[in-house]
Amino acid sequence: MRTVRTLTALALAGAGLFAGAGAAVAAVAAGPSPSPSGKAAGPTEAGTTFRTATALQPGQQGTADASTGDYLYWVLPLDAGARATVDATVKLPPSASRHGASTWRLDVYDGLRRRQACMYGMQTRAAAKEAGSVELSCTLRTVRAGADTWANDPLPGSYYVRLTVLDVAPEDLGLPVRAQVQARSKEIGGAVAVDGALAAPLTAPKPAVAGEPEGGWSGGWWSDRWIWTAAGGLLAALAGIGGYRLTRGTGRPSRAPGA
Structure with a gap:
């Protein structure tokens, strides 16, 4: 049960991370809100x-x-x-x-x-x-x-x-x-x-x-790939920790009755 709870927590953390990254990407892509008339x-x-x-x-x-x-x-x-x-x-x-x-x-x-x-x-x-x-x-x-x-x-x-x-x-x-x-x-x-x-x-x-863009010239170094790369790296680390805990838990010898 402990292993299941751990993996569930990792999955929820990963889902929250992707949701936050998606929101950040949407905010970057959306830019300033247009005027009502456009x-x-x-x-x-x-x-x-x-x-x-x-x-x-x-x-x-x-x-x-x-x-x-x-x-x-x-x-x-x-x-x-x-x-x-x-x-x-x-x-x-x-x-x-x-x-x-x-x-x-x-x-x-x-x-x-x-x-x-x-x-x-x-x-x-x-x-x-x-x-x-x-x-x-x-x-x-x-x-x-x-x-x-x-x-x-x-x-x-x-x-x-x-x-x-x-x-x-x-x-x-x-x-x-x-x-x-x-x-x-x-x-x-x-x-x-x-x-x-x-x-x-x-x-x-x-x-x-x-003139120039309102936020200045970005120079091309930034893109939302940075967000997804960081998110992927963190999820990979969490998956590694979860896998380690899972294999460690299943590899323990069971106790004999009455021991």
Whole structure:
């Protein structure tokens, strides 16, 4: 009975440990609670080049009044373990003032100005002449803490969002449009953790323009794998102690009757 009680206590301790670790992981992954609307107030203008890109934090919504044919740029910081989704909406001029359909495109570049592929989303869409708006989206691959020099993997640093029209009737160039852009970031955690880390984030030439994550750059050394590794080591130790007590208890010689 003593051995059974011991193993039961060890099992309960292990269950409590995993529950605590799971709660810690959930807290890390969840991050700050979003606002009720899900869209925090952001900048009301956009840059027209990489160098003049307007800073945008994940969770903020940026707006800009522009002309058809303009290139609009925003820049946001993404740290290791983040998977970002960029959504854009372009409110078009009244159909009566337009001469035909238009095609719009949303691109995302890293700090080295390498265009990043979208995992999914519609980054190029056509708007009919009668359409009032067009919506685009791009979900990036998860940002890695480090990568080989020849790889095009997304790395921590500044990411540039560019929105523009690809195809439009020449008569419609210069018509006013209103753009809305929002970036959402989801923390993936240890599932994509790698050994090593980038010495410095891929920031813009002017770091003050790009900003940095609210908690600062993590540098890629931390992931929730540390929690599970520690939990696994402790459970292994508890299992060893339990096994030792069990074998010790069953190996004792039984007493003869009347001894």
